[in-house]
Amino acid sequence: MDPTQDRTEPYPQASPASEDPAALRGYYRQMALIRHFELRAAEMYTRAKIGGYCHLNLGEEATVVGLMAALRPTDYLFTTYRDHGYALARGADPGQVMAELFGRATGLSGGRGGSMHLFDAGLRMLGGYGIVGGQMPPATGAALAIAHRGEPGPDSEAVMCLLGDGTTNIGAFHESLNLAAVWHLPIVYVIVNNHLGMGTPVEAASGEPALYRRGCAYRIPGARVDGNDVIAVRDAAQTALEQARTEHRPRLLEAVSHRLRGHSVVDPARYRSAEETERLREQDPLPAFRARLIEDRILDQEAADRIDEECEQAVTAAVDFADASPPPATETLFDHVYATEVANTHFGLPGDSPTGPGLFADRPGKE
Amino acid sequence: MAAVTYRQALHDTLRAEMLRDENILLIGEEIGVFEGSYKITAGLLDEFGPRRVRDTPICEEGFVGAAVGAAMLGLRPVVEIMTINFSLLAIDQIVNHAAKMHAMFGGQVSVPMVIRTPGGGGQQLAATHSQNLEVFYAHVPGLKVVAPASPADAKGLLTAAIRDDDPVLVLENLALYNTKGEVPDGEHTLPIGTAVVAATGSDVTVVAYSRGTVVALEVARRLEADGVSVEVVDLRSLRPLDRQTVCASVRKTTRAVVLEDDWLSYGIGAEIAATIAEGAFDRLDAPVRRVAAAEVPLPYAKQLETAALPDAAALTRVIYETLDSTGFTARPTTPAGG
Numbered sequence: 001m002d003p004t005q006d007r008t009e010p011y012p013q014a015s016p017a018s019e020d021p022a023a024l025r026g027y028y029r030q031m032a033l034i035r036h037f038e039l040r041a042a043e044m045y046t047r048a049k050i051g052g053y054c055h056l057n058l059g060e061e062a063t064v065v066g067l068m069a070a071l072r073p074t075d076y077l078f079t080t081y082r083d084h085g086y087a088l089a090r091g092a093d094p095g096q097v098m099a100e101l102f103g104r105a106t107g108l109s110g111g112r113g114g115s116m117h118l119f120d121a122g123l124r125m126l127g128g129y130g131i132v133g134g135q136m137p138p139a140t141g142a143a144l145a146i147a148h149r150g151e152p153g154p155d156s157e158a159v160m161c162l163l164g165d166g167t168t169n170i171g172a173f174h175e176s177l178n179l180a181a182v183w184h185l186p187i188v189y190v191i192v193n194n195h196l197g198m199g200t201p202v203e204a205a206s207g208e209p210a211l212y213r214r215g216c217a218y219r220i221p222g223a224r225v226d227g228n229d230v231i232a233v234r235d236a237a238q239t240a241l242e243q244a245r246t247e248h249r250p251r252l253l254e255a256v257s258h259r260l261r262g263h264s265v266v267d268p269a270r271y272r273s274a275e276e277t278e279r280l281r282e283q284d285p286l287p288a289f290r291a292r293l294i295e296d297r298i299l300d301q302e303a304a305d306r307i308d309e310e311c312e313q314a315v316t317a318a319v320d321f322a323d324a325s326p327p328p329a330t331e332t333l334f335d336h337v338y339a340t341e342v343a344n345t346h347f348g349l350p351g352d353s354p355t356g357p358g359l360f361a362d363r364p365g366k367e
Numbered sequence: 368m369a370a371v372t373y374r375q376a377l378h379d380t381l382r383a384e385m386l387r388d389e390n391i392l393l394i395g396e397e398i399g400v401f402e403g404s405y406k407i408t409a410g411l412l413d414e415f416g417p418r419r420v421r422d423t424p425i426c427e428e429g430f431v432g433a434a435v436g437a438a439m440l441g442l443r444p445v446v447e448i449m450t451i452n453f454s455l456l457a458i459d460q461i462v463n464h465a466a467k468m469h470a471m472f473g474g475q476v477s478v479p480m481v482i483r484t485p486g487g488g489g490q491q492l493a494a495t496h497s498q499n500l501e502v503f504y505a506h507v508p509g510l511k512v513v514a515p516a517s518p519a520d521a522k523g524l525l526t527a528a529i530r531d532d533d534p535v536l537v538l539e540n541l542a543l544y545n546t547k548g549e550v551p552d553g554e555h556t557l558p559i560g561t562a563v564v565a566a567t568g569s570d571v572t573v574v575a576y577s578r579g580t581v582v583a584l585e586v587a588r589r590l591e592a593d594g595v596s597v598e599v600v601d602l603r604s605l606r607p608l609d610r611q612t613v614c615a616s617v618r619k620t621t622r623a624v625v626l627e628d629d630w631l632s633y634g635i636g637a638e639i640a641a642t643i644a645e646g647a648f649d650r651l652d653a654p655v656r657r658v659a660a661a662e663v664p665l666p667y668a669k670q671l672e673t674a675a676l677p678d679a680a681a682l683t684r685v686i687y688e689t690l691d692s693t694g695f696t697a698r699p700t701t702p703a704g705g
Contacts, residue, residue, distance in 0.1 A: 076440075109473030119472035126439060127472060131463050137432020138464060144433050145440035148392065148418060172459075175429030182424060336470045337508055339477035339532035343560035344607040355610050355646030 019231065021298045027069065027230050028293055028304070031061035032311040034085040035286050037094060040315045041084065041101060045265040049323070050101045054115045057085035059260035062285035063192055065089050066233025067255070070241055071160055076124045078139035079162045081116035083128030086162070090123045094314055095321035104325035111328045112336070133172035136161060140176040143185035152186070152248035158241050159187040166197025168214050169205055180250035181218040188240040191254040192227065198263045199271045212254035220252050227257030228285040258283060368551060374544040376518035377407045377483070380525045381445065385415055388443060391529060392419045394434050395447030404449050405485065405544055427456035431482065435465045438480040445529060448484040451500050451538070458503070465534040466509030479532045483525070485539035487578060487628065488676050494664035499629040504536050505605035511559050512605040514538040516580035518548040520603060523557030531559060538605070540578045562609035564616060568598035570695065571622040571686055574613055574639050576602040579626040579677070586682050594697035595690065605635060613639060614646030621652040622689050626682050631659035652693040656685045
């Protein structure tokens with residue numbers, strides 16, 4: 001693919017007609033699950049069950065599900081802090097995800113990471129990352145480990161590293177792409193372009209706003225795909241991943257969609273006009289995909305309703321599980337600070353003396 | 368036992384560990400073809416090949432972060448950052464990522480990586496290339512920071528760092544690379560988090576690390592001839608900090624001076640002084656004193672540079688001021704041969 005070719009419109013359209021109906025229904029189910037999960041997460045945040053920052057995938061469900069459908073279980077995933085949907089679509093238990101958001105002991109990381117840092121070693125989901133761009137060098141290093149151990153080929157593992165549109169302007173983006181290019185690494189960087197870095201439009205932030213072209217400086221081929229089209233996203237990601245596997249070369253993919261709400265739960269998105277908000281609602285990928293599946297007779301109304309209902313029940317069960325789960329015990333505060341035990345770590349709470357009252361008093365004094 | 372340089376000890380340790388464990392790889396700028404800015408990695412590219420000795424572009428954040436990711440997948444990268452000054456370019460990956468992952472992800476992943484990097488001034492490299500920023504990293508839970516002072520300790524602590532499952536920063540020092548000392552043959556590891564009494568004495572404790580320990584030992588030898596018995600505690604490890612060994616020594620000598628290469632305010636010495644205040648206050652005969660670098664971006668001109676850096680003369684002066692303030696009288700020296 002010629003990376004200099006600006007292929008903004010129209011997107012290549014994927015056709016559901018040639019697809020496995022069960023797979024399509026599965027995509028719809030995952031998208032619906034994410035939608036229900038995120039709406040409940042927003043509600044739980046306003047009810048103070050969830051603390052800190054909370055970034056939702058609302059409006060990005062097609063991108064999330066399409067990308068995850070392209071990954072093999074043996075591939076590795078690094079994401080941004082907008083990560084709930086990715087964990088769910090990768091196969092994480094909704095209860096454990098919600099419990100992590102609630103800060104409970106039963107959460108994916110025992111309540112130590114929260115919304116922005118979902119991690120599931122078994123699923124090779126190697127973390128949501130709260131620092132913009134922070135995931136990119138480690139993801140690149142994961143690809144280095146793959147290249148270090150094995151040869152390119154159709155069976156090679158690969159890494160998918162997600163990033164937002166704003167991340168294309170930070171140094172870690174450029175250093176990572178350059179390393180992946182000169183080291184020949186099997187990694188696909190996916191820019192999830194929702195048009196806004198918090199409140200800053202892509203055009204105001206990026207000298208080259210056609211973000212898929214930003215790999216040009218490193219001769220990394222880029223492609224842009226309609227992030228509202230789950231099948232197109234899956235196909236584009238599969239193509240990029242296959243190239244990464246067989247050549248051990250990086251690829252850049254840009255999926256363009258919209259977030260339906262603010263940057264995080266507490267952002268009312270006043271930088272958007274009423275008309276813009278209305279337009280985005282019309283482009284909402286979830287009802288669009290639902291209508292398409294019904295039109296193509298892959299789902300009927302009743303079956304679609306049933307999926308929605310089941311997803312709602314699954315999310316309710318996740319909330320109930322999280323709510324019933326205990327918080328991590330204070331005694332576990334110092335668990336996991338170090339993987340290898342080491343002498344003289346200070347296991348004191350605020351106010352505790354690191355030398356301990358009288359701890360050394362019985363030592364031999366001066367003669 | 369053989370007398371080798373600190374540089375050679377580091378080199379030999381890297382080589383021995385790479386022979387022992389196939390998962391160890393070296394990552395850094397100019398470590399391969401150029402054989403390292405300070406030649407620690409000389410010959411290793413030829414012996415182990417580019418897969419295990421990986422030259423990087425100039426991108427500290429990128430390659431330190433790449434080492435983090437490689438470590439997450441079970442490799443054991445040993446990263447060289449040319450000097451600790453350049454670690455600032457990578458501080459997000461070190462502090463926000465390497466140090467956090469094991470805890471933040473609930474113990475599901477560990478980051479068994481080493482960052483080797485030299486600090487130190489006195490080479491007329493001016494303000495941006497002469498800093499001692501170890502306290503930045505010693506401040507952060509999740510990291511381990513060791514600072515060997517001798518070739519033997521360089522071997523023992525680097526070996527321990529490589530075999531540790533956590534991110535360990537090994538602080539080297541430009542002024543130490545050519546220093547020589549006996550190094551044990553074969554296996555030699557030292558426990559991270561543990562200080563050592565490098566010289567026993569009874570009148571005053573000098574707490575030091577890295578280059579400071581070498582200076583302190585030299586001063587201790589000189590003062591012995593004047594009838595002053597100096598105990599030198601070499602911290603060896605800045606995080607975790609062995610407070611117990613520091614306090615036990617000060618409880619014995621009742622006086623303490625800290626020698627540190629970093630700046631005075633908020634430095635390693637401040638932590639040591641606070642530790643002594645909490646753990647040995649009832650035994651102290653004098654305030655804890657600190658001998659640290661002058662608080663100035665280090666000038667290039669040799670005279671100014673020398674004036675700004677802590678040295679044996681400054682340490683000697685402060686030891687005597689501490690002793691004098693408590694009415695200490697030196698014991699008469701033993702006549703030679705007596």
